[in-house]
Amino acid sequence: MSTRWYPIYQRGNPQLRVFLPNFWMKLVRPHPKQLPNIVHFHCSMEMTKYDIKNYLEKIYEVPVVDVRTKINMGKFKKDVVKGYVIKEDDVKVAFVTLPKTMTFKYPDLFEKSINEEEEHAKSLDESKKNFRKYIDHNKSRPDIPSWFSI
Amino acid sequence: MHIIKLHRSLLKIKNAIPRYSTITALEESEYTETPEYPPILDMTREGKLLRRRQSFQSKIQELNTIEEKQIALNMPRYYGWQCIMLNNDKVPYNAMPLVQYYTRSHFIPVAKLPEAYNEIEQQASNILQEIKSQIEDAIAIELTDVERNFKFLQDKSIKMQQEDTITKCVVRQINRIIMNNLSDNLPHILSTQIDYDARHEAFWHIGGVDPPTTTVKWRKENKWPKSTHYESTDRPVQYIGSPILTLRNRHPLKPLIPYSEAENPAFKVDKFTTIPGSVGYFREFRHGTNIPGFWPGDIDEFGLLSYHGRGHILDRKTSFGEQDNIEALHCQAMKASFGWLLAQANYQGFTTFNDLTYPLVTQTVITNGKLWSLYAYQLNTIVMHNDTVDSNPKHNICFGTKPLQLYETIENGKVLGLNEDVLKMLLQFYMNAPAERDHAMKPYLGKDEKVVADIEDDNRRCWLEERYKYLVSNRPKHSLIPEVYLWEKIYKIQHNTRFFEAKRRPFERGINPFNRRLDDHISPYIPKVLREYPRSKKKFEATYYPQV
Numbered sequence: 001m002s003t004r005w006y007p008i009y010q011r012g013n014p015q016l017r018v019f020l021p022n023f024w025m026k027l028v029r030p031h032p033k034q035l036p037n038i039v040h041f042h043c044s045m046e047m048t049k050y051d052i053k054n055y056l057e058k059i060y061e062v063p064v065v066d067v068r069t070k071i072n073m074g075k076f077k078k079d080v081v082k083g084y085v086i087k088e089d090d091v092k093v094a095f096v097t098l099p100k101t102m103t104f105k106y107p108d109l110f111e112k113s114i115n116e117e118e119e120h121a122k123s124l125d126e127s128k129k130n131f132r133k134y135i136d137h138n139k140s141r142p143d144i145p146s147w148f149s150i
Numbered sequence: 151m152h153i154i155k156l157h158r159s160l161l162k163i164k165n166a167i168p169r170y171s172t173i174t175a176l177e178e179s180e181y182t183e184t185p186e187y188p189p190i191l192d193m194t195r196e197g198k199l200l201r202r203r204q205s206f207q208s209k210i211q212e213l214n215t216i217e218e219k220q221i222a223l224n225m226p227r228y229y230g231w232q233c234i235m236l237n238n239d240k241v242p243y244n245a246m247p248l249v250q251y252y253t254r255s256h257f258i259p260v261a262k263l264p265e266a267y268n269e270i271e272q273q274a275s276n277i278l279q280e281i282k283s284q285i286e287d288a289i290a291i292e293l294t295d296v297e298r299n300f301k302f303l304q305d306k307s308i309k310m311q312q313e314d315t316i317t318k319c320v321v322r323q324i325n326r327i328i329m330n331n332l333s334d335n336l337p338h339i340l341s342t343q344i345d346y347d348a349r350h351e352a353f354w355h356i357g358g359v360d361p362p363t364t365t366v367k368w369r370k371e372n373k374w375p376k377s378t379h380y381e382s383t384d385r386p387v388q389y390i391g392s393p394i395l396t397l398r399n400r401h402p403l404k405p406l407i408p409y410s411e412a413e414n415p416a417f418k419v420d421k422f423t424t425i426p427g428s429v430g431y432f433r434e435f436r437h438g439t440n441i442p443g444f445w446p447g448d449i450d451e452f453g454l455l456s457y458h459g460r461g462h463i464l465d466r467k468t469s470f471g472e473q474d475n476i477e478a479l480h481c482q483a484m485k486a487s488f489g490w491l492l493a494q495a496n497y498q499g500f501t502t503f504n505d506l507t508y509p510l511v512t513q514t515v516i517t518n519g520k521l522w523s524l525y526a527y528q529l530n531t532i533v534m535h536n537d538t539v540d541s542n543p544k545h546n547i548c549f550g551t552k553p554l555q556l557y558e559t560i561e562n563g564k565v566l567g568l569n570e571d572v573l574k575m576l577l578q579f580y581m582n583a584p585a586e587r588d589h590a591m592k593p594y595l596g597k598d599e600k601v602v603a604d605i606e607d608d609n610r611r612c613w614l615e616e617r618y619k620y621l622v623s624n625r626p627k628h629s630l631i632p633e634v635y636l637w638e639k640i641y642k643i644q645h646n647t648r649f650f651e652a653k654r655r656p657f658e659r660g661i662n663p664f665n666r667r668l669d670d671h672i673s674p675y676i677p678k679v680l681r682e683y684p685r686s687k688k689k690f691e692a693t694y695y696p697q698v
């Protein structure tokens with residue numbers, strides 16, 4: 001559950017309770033052409049395949065068939081301030097295979113906000129169009145107030 | 151000046167004089183009644199590349215000998231193809247859709263053998279009664295009364311090796327008993343060759359599969375049009391199998407289903423485009439090899455039956471489940487049958503680019519002594535590279551049983567509850583007699599030169615033989631494959647901080663080192679002492695690569 005060393009259990013010891021474990025898992029979007037029963041996670045570097053399997057099965061009750069892990073090297077980039085090349089941290093990626101009959105689709109988190117943005121843009125365009133029409137209508141009499149119309 | 155003018159006027163006079171004999175000859179040969187135009191070629195980029203591929207494939211078809219064709223298949227890659235490795239003894243989870251698509255085989259689960267075996271059934275049940283007791287004794291002895299001293303290898307699990315070793319002994323005994331008892335009645339049994347621990351390898355190209363993620367990334371960086379990012383290309387596949395025992399004969403088995411049925415749309419296989427790494431099949435750099443257990447030139451070139459062990463099932467995780475274990479056996483059988491048949495087809499002159507013109511059949515048995523699965527496979531087509539994967543109407547067919555128990559238990563050295571149906575099916579496999587075919591068996595091989603051994607020129611023959619055997623052995627090379635070191639990737643490619651250094655590496659000069667062809671090397675130098683007398687200028691030894 002965690003990489004810290006806890007005392008070995010001897011008969012009569014109380015139940016071991018693990019507080020603030022340093023095992024974490026983060027669900028990420030798989031690449032677009034992945035099989036539907038494979039889920040991608042980023043996880044703590046110290047986790048093994050057995051750890052990942054137990055984490056998902058015991059805490060989230062997800063039936064796991066197989067786990068494959070890979071360590072992705074962090075990207076190299078130029079430091080903005082100094083200009084030399086620096087490296088981002090490495091990430092351990094876990095490819096978890098669910099039973100064939102189960103599928104998992106990564107949820108679309110920003111669907112609503114895209115719609116809202118589109119609506120905002122539409123209403124802005126409409127009001128711009130109306131303003132241009134109003135100016136066009138009153139081109140020949142710029143000094144007369146707006147409520148004064150035929 | 152005047153001399154030039156004079157010369158010119160002389161030429162004009164010479165050309166003006168009609169030369170009657172040549173004009174009549176031209177009229178007869180060059181002019182026809184209707185105009186014959188040359189074919190209009192597709193000059194788009196895709197059209198030109200397709201024509202280049204097709205000319206390569208037709209050049210392979212025109213080569214005479216089997217070995218030259220195999221060398222030609224490997225010609226485009228000096229360092230070997232990055233092949234998707236399909237092994238016999240490892241099947242990942244949910245591999246059935248991938249294996250079916252990569253071998254283009256439609257799987258038909260059956261409880262009994264297909265109809266082609268009905269005629270031999272009666273005879274088989276007669277012979278069964280005679281053989282039953284001998285087989286029971288053999289199984290009992292092998293499984294209980296033999297003191298074994300195992301020597302386990304490090305690379306495979308102990309459980310798997312133990313089961314496979316015992317299976318090997320049982321299978322050899324059963325094969326000996328059946329063949330000895332059948333050789334009186336059936337003539338084809340005596341002429342059948344037995345191979346123990348044969349080497350089966352098969353190589354083909356599969357199309358319609360998604361390109362690897364590195365390729366997609368490269369295409370995006372090099373600004374290919376968006377529609378072409380996920381365009382599929384030929385992916386080389388290599389199968390390596392290790393059967394326990396194989397039988398082969400001079401003539402091929404009779405087809406299970408008529409050849410015309412191969413185009414039946416009911417046998418269509420679903421497309422599986424996901425990269426094989428997702429399922430669990432990974433890639434390796436090696437030369438593509440097609441070996442059906444014997445070298446070219448052997449008379450017994452058609453397979454009858456092959457036995458395989460199923461120790462790898464013990465190694466699979468329990469979380470995979472029973473249903474997936476049964477499917478893993480089906481996958482193993484399809485890979486083994488297709489691989490062996492493809493290698494046999496390559497020895498008849500067909501390749502992954504030149505399609506079969508007749509069907510080939512083989513029988514596969516996967517067993518561990520107690521559980522037996524029997525499969526009959528008909529190969530109708532071997533062409534499934536990118537240009538033909540969608541347009542090829544033919545498919546291969548595999549009939550397979552579930553694992554069947556041969557006996558219940560063994561007590562006191564006696565086998566209890568022997569399942570006679572399983573033995574009868576096995577006997578039917580042996581009794582399925584091969585028959586000579588009417589049509590041409592090797593249409594794409596030369597008339598006189600079918601094998602390198604037929605070539606008369608000594609130098610060419612010896613060179614080709616040596617080159618073929620070395621290529622196909624896939625021994626680890628002394629020189630390493632080209633590599634971009636991590637420091638070069640960071641400081642020369644991604645962030646060029648070493649711009650002042652001389653550009654000597656291939657990636658700095660725009661060369662892709664993996665496009666090196668097989669014949670792209672200098673040949674060995676002949677020292678002056680060893681050259682032909684007198685004063686031969688031939689500095690380098692001659693190479694006899696096929697011209698593709």
